[in-house]
Amino acid sequence: MAEYKEILFHSDKIKTDDYLINMGPQHPSTHGALRVVAKLEGEIVEAVDPIVGYIHSGIEKMCESLGYHQVIHLTDRMDYLSAHINNEAVCLCVENALQIEVPERVKYIRTIFDELTRIASHQLWWCATGLDLGAMTTFFYGLRDREPILDIFEETCGARMTFNYNVPGGLMFDIHPNFQKRVKDFIKYFRKKLPEYDTLLTGNVIFTERTKGLGVLSKEDAIAWGVTGPSGRASGFECDVRKLHPYSAYPYVKFEEKLATEGDTFWRYKLRIEEMWESMNIIEQLIDNIPEGDHAVKMKGVIKLPEGEFYQRVETSKGDFGVFIVSDGKKNPYRLKFRSPGFSNLFALNQMVKGVKIADLVAIMATLDLVIPDIDR
Amino acid sequence: MKAFFNYISEIFRGFYSLLQGMGVTGKYLFTPWKYITQNYPENRDTLKMFDRFRGEVIMPHNENNEHKCTGCGICEINCPNGTIEVITKTIVTEDGKKKRVLDKHIYHLGMCTLCNLCVRACPSDAIVMGQKFEHAVFDRKNLTKVLNKPGSKLEANVKE
Amino acid sequence: MAFSIYDFTEFTKSIHEGLSSSLSPTMTTVVEWVIIGVLYILFVALFGLFLVYAERKVCAAIQQRVGPNRVGPWGFFQTIADFVKLLMKEIINPKGVDGFLYNVAPYIVIITVFIILSLIPFAPGLQAFDFDIGVFFVTAVSSIGVIGILLAGWSSNNKYSLIGGMRSGAQIISYELSIGLSIITMVIMSGTMQISGIINAQANGWFIFKGHIPAIIAFIVFIIASTAETNRGPFDLPEGESELTGGFHTEYSGIKFAFFFLAEYMNLFIVSAMATIIFLGGWMPLHFGEFNSFNAAMDVIPPIIWFFLKVCAIMLLIMWFKWTFPRLRVDQILTLEWKYLLPINLFNILLMTAVVLLGWHW
Numbered sequence: 057m058a059e060y061k062e063i064l065f066h067s068d069k070i071k072t073d074d075y076l077i078n079m080g081p082q083h084p085s086t087h088g089a090l091r092v093v094a095k096l097e098g099e100i101v102e103a104v105d106p107i108v109g110y111i112h113s114g115i116e117k118m119c120e121s122l123g124y125h126q127v128i129h130l131t132d133r134m135d136y137l138s139a140h141i142n143n144e145a146v147c148l149c150v151e152n153a154l155q156i157e158v159p160e161r162v163k164y165i166r167t168i169f170d171e172l173t174r175i176a177s178h179q180l181w182w183c184a185t186g187l188d189l190g191a192m193t194t195f196f197y198g199l200r201d202r203e204p205i206l207d208i209f210e211e212t213c214g215a216r217m218t219f220n221y222n223v224p225g226g227l228m229f230d231i232h233p234n235f236q237k238r239v240k241d242f243i244k245y246f247r248k249k250l251p252e253y254d255t256l257l258t259g260n261v262i263f264t265e266r267t268k269g270l271g272v273l274s275k276e277d278a279i280a281w282g283v284t285g286p287s288g289r290a291s292g293f294e295c296d297v298r299k300l301h302p303y304s305a306y307p308y309v310k311f312e313e314k315l316a317t318e319g320d321t322f323w324r325y326k327l328r329i330e331e332m333w334e335s336m337n338i339i340e341q342l343i344d345n346i347p348e349g350d351h352a353v354k355m356k357g358v359i360k361l362p363e364g365e366f367y368q369r370v371e372t373s374k375g376d377f378g379v380f381i382v383s384d385g386k387k388n389p390y391r392l393k394f395r396s397p398g399f400s401n402l403f404a405l406n407q408m409v410k411g412v413k414i415a416d417l418v419a420i421m422a423t424l425d426l427v428i429p430d431i432d433r
Numbered sequence: 434m435k436a437f438f439n440y441i442s443e444i445f446r447g448f449y450s451l452l453q454g455m456g457v458t459g460k461y462l463f464t465p466w467k468y469i470t471q472n473y474p475e476n477r478d479t480l481k482m483f484d485r486f487r488g489e490v491i492m493p494h495n496e497n498n499e500h501k502c503t504g505c506g507i508c509e510i511n512c513p514n515g516t517i518e519v520i521t522k523t524i525v526t527e528d529g530k531k532k533r534v535l536d537k538h539i540y541h542l543g544m545c546t547l548c549n550l551c552v553r554a555c556p557s558d559a560i561v562m563g564q565k566f567e568h569a570v571f572d573r574k575n576l577t578k579v580l581n582k583p584g585s586k587l588e589a590n591v592k593e
Numbered sequence: 594m595a596f597s598i599y600d601f602t603e604f605t606k607s608i609h610e611g612l613s614s615s616l617s618p619t620m621t622t623v624v625e626w627v628i629i630g631v632l633y634i635l636f637v638a639l640f641g642l643f644l645v646y647a648e649r650k651v652c653a654a655i656q657q658r659v660g661p662n663r664v665g666p667w668g669f670f671q672t673i674a675d676f677v678k679l680l681m682k683e684i685i686n687p688k689g690v691d692g693f694l695y696n697v698a699p700y701i702v703i704i705t706v707f708i709i710l711s712l713i714p715f716a717p718g719l720q721a722f723d724f725d726i727g728v729f730f731v732t733a734v735s736s737i738g739v740i741g742i743l744l745a746g747w748s749s750n751n752k753y754s755l756i757g758g759m760r761s762g763a764q765i766i767s768y769e770l771s772i773g774l775s776i777i778t779m780v781i782m783s784g785t786m787q788i789s790g791i792i793n794a795q796a797n798g799w800f801i802f803k804g805h806i807p808a809i810i811a812f813i814v815f816i817i818a819s820t821a822e823t824n825r826g827p828f829d830l831p832e833g834e835s836e837l838t839g840g841f842h843t844e845y846s847g848i849k850f851a852f853f854f855l856a857e858y859m860n861l862f863i864v865s866a867m868a869t870i871i872f873l874g875g876w877m878p879l880h881f882g883e884f885n886s887f888n889a890a891m892d893v894i895p896p897i898i899w900f901f902l903k904v905c906a907i908m909l910l911i912m913w914f915k916w917t918f919p920r921l922r923v924d925q926i927l928t929l930e931w932k933y934l935l936p937i938n939l940f941n942i943l944l945m946t947a948v949v950l951l952g953w954h955w
Contacts, residue, residue, distance in 0.1 A: 077752045126513035129548035190920025196656035214485035220548045256457050261447035263919050415922045458655045458917040465654035
């Protein structure tokens with residue numbers, strides 16, 4: 057016990073009869089090696105302290121010894137559920153630094169892939185949320201519907217999760233001839249299956265009772281803690297990078313930024329379901345209009361960025377993802393910093409958990425959509 | 434009185450939502466012959482990966498046991514993980530010139546992240562991605578492979 | 594020996610007479626005890642394993658999977674292989690456990706199962722005890738099981754186990770009430786607490802048909818409460834693996850874990866059997882009042898098959914719950930019991946009393 061007291065809750069406040077439980081690093085509902093120390097009063101959580109770093113892999117430091125086209129494959133391994141969007145962030149940053157204009161075709165394909173990635177990520181999140189709340193069947197239904205997306209990725213990129221499909225200046229290959237047909241088939245299929253999610257979980261009286269009004273995060277807190285993505289938008293924080301700083305083909309499409317004011321667990325859940333609908337709309341607007349052209353601009357084998365600092369934001373499925381490159385004109389970045397959404401979202405946890413039960417703590421953590429390598433990097 | 438009716442309607446609405454959920458799972462429960470999983474080791478013969486699937490790096494050889502690798506080492510430079518080691522040797526050709534050719538193209542599968550950068554960078558398309566995905570072995574040493582076959586030569590028409 | 598699949602009374606009686614003709618009365622009793630004990634142990638082991646297999650196949654069907662299919666035809670021997678593995682595992686006593694209580698807890702849980710099993714009639718004549726207060730005895734004994742779970746949670750020296758055990762205590766004690774009250778509703782109808790009496794009263798129609806509205810309400814309440822009582826389905830808070838990593842049996846391994854595991858599935862069988870006995874006529878074939886030809890056709894199917902068909906149908910329903918619904922929270926579980934099920938139950942008893950007094954049942 058002594059070791060907790062030193063790191064936890066400013067040790068002077070701790071009383072001898074505090075009941076501390078240690079969720080993780082090995083615990084089924086922390087989705088990886090995250091440790092959350094919770095102070096309990098019976099079943100009621102008084103405070104939590106997330107402790108990160110158990111699977112820290114030093115990606116930022118590793119990037120300093122790699123070239124710019126080699127950095128990209130490491131970003132696959134951070135937030136592995138939005139791997140393509142992470143790749144794109146680095147590519148956009150490098151392209152902006154070099155002031156390269158990529159072909160329109162690349163922009164369209166990148167955007168379609170972004171949205172497919174977002175759907176796949178939200179599907180897996182839906183699986184895990186159901187599992188955390190005790191509905192085990194949701195896990196298999198979500199994975200079932202994710203499979204067609206992974207097939208699309210595999211056919212075009214050659215990998216199911218760690219794509220490495222973006223390169224500075226464009227894409228690694230052109231899309232597969234079957235791509236458009238498969239995407240259209242998937243959207244037709246998923247439009248039929250998504251209402252099933254609502255019947256099974258969203259409308260279920262047990263689920264609504266468990267999540268409504270739980271873990272409320274106010275708009276002020278969301279802004280103060282930098283909670284972005286669907287979690288922040290559920291509190292009314294307009295933080296969609298796709299709207300604020302449109303990149304790739306987002307300026308060409310019409311879509312709605314889904315917002316809610318409640319900021320509770322149910323709306324964090326609901327917004328993600330609605331984002332899946334919205335992503336399908338975006339894909340439908342783009343899929344038939346992919347312009348002809350090259351899939352990449354010619355780049356040199358070794359990319360050297362001009363001296364200076366470059367920053368690029370994108371919207372991953374978790375929130376606002378940033379890439380900050382400091383270049384000293386050599387072929388490796390001098391410093392490369394990732395602003396990962398999971399990290400900020402996790403540390404707002406303490407604002408939401410006062411007075412909830414242990415089971416609710418699991419539910420709140422589930423709807424924050426935590427991916428641990430994204431937090432630890 | 435109104436509170437009482439609310440109480441009753443709450444019960445029925447909750448009950449109805451539960452029945453709807455059971456309807457969704459029941460649809461699958463009573464059709465157990467419709468499953469979506471694959472019987473993996475049994476379907477090994479029919480299982481075909483996509484053409485672009487990245488399973489491992491291979492070096493294709495033609496029927497005369499010739500490959501296209503000139504031993505330039507660009508793949509080695511491009512690899513982020515030090516997966517590839519290109520070892521060259523110098524030989525004397527028939528017309529008396531000294532020439533640098535490939536001796537061993539060593540590939541550490543255990544370190545490879547299958548990022549495709551080596552294949553993309555190769556100037557003579559000597560290495561490609563193979564579709565094999567069953568890489569489990571009992572000894573880690575078996576993951577280190579020599580991609581060029583013993584006694585293989587450079588194809589005649591490859592530009593250096 | 595007169596053996597008939599339709600009525601075991603003659604058969605058991607002939608065994609008893611055969612034994613007493615050659616042995617002293619004391620020895621006869623001892624031998625009979627041993628035979629019955631061995632039979633029940635075999636039944637628990639084999640049927641428990643079958644239930645684990647059935648559950649895995651049911652959840653596979655719901656989740657569009659195949660389920661176990663490696664060991665034996667359709668994976669039928671998978672659970673036997675699992676059980677052998679559990680038997681061979683090391684039994685670990687973690688540091689700091691309360692040794693005696695920790696070791697005794699699984700036995701309390703499994704013994705409760707055996708006591709209740711002895712009251713369940715599988716077919717006419719296939720029942721170990723037939724008390725005149727049978728139903729009451731079942732409810733009384735089934736609440737002993739919670740002591741085992743509480744002890745397991747308390748003695749494991751694990752915070753998750755303790756929370757799981759406490760949750761289980763609160764939950765099972767509350768839901769005992771609903772089970773008891775819904776049984777009382779049907780006892781009012783049958784006029785007896787003896788299990789054979791209850792079954793015989795349903796010879797001309799099962800209680801769920803004879804008692805119409807109040808019986809159906811009582812049936813629904815009984816099914817919900819018994820799901821909670823067995824720590825299953827949406828009420829599996831004491832285990833709650835996503836919250837408590839296994840709850841009260843986190844620290845158990847090997848055969849002791851297997852006891853908890855078997856007890857959980859045999860409790861599923863027991864509550865389904867009780868629901869069958871009280872609402873669906875036990876081993877009684879489907880009879881409708883005066884339709885004699887229909888009744889005779891139904892009589893062709895042996896009672897033991899009727900019993901297991903009905904029990905399996907109810908077990909399927911309870912498994913269906915488990916694989917569909919999300920888990921309730923601990924305060925919601927108590928709210929459901931005290932604010933919803935209990936008032937409904939009390940009202941239902943009044944309704945049933947009125948129905949019986951006014952003779953509105955069939």
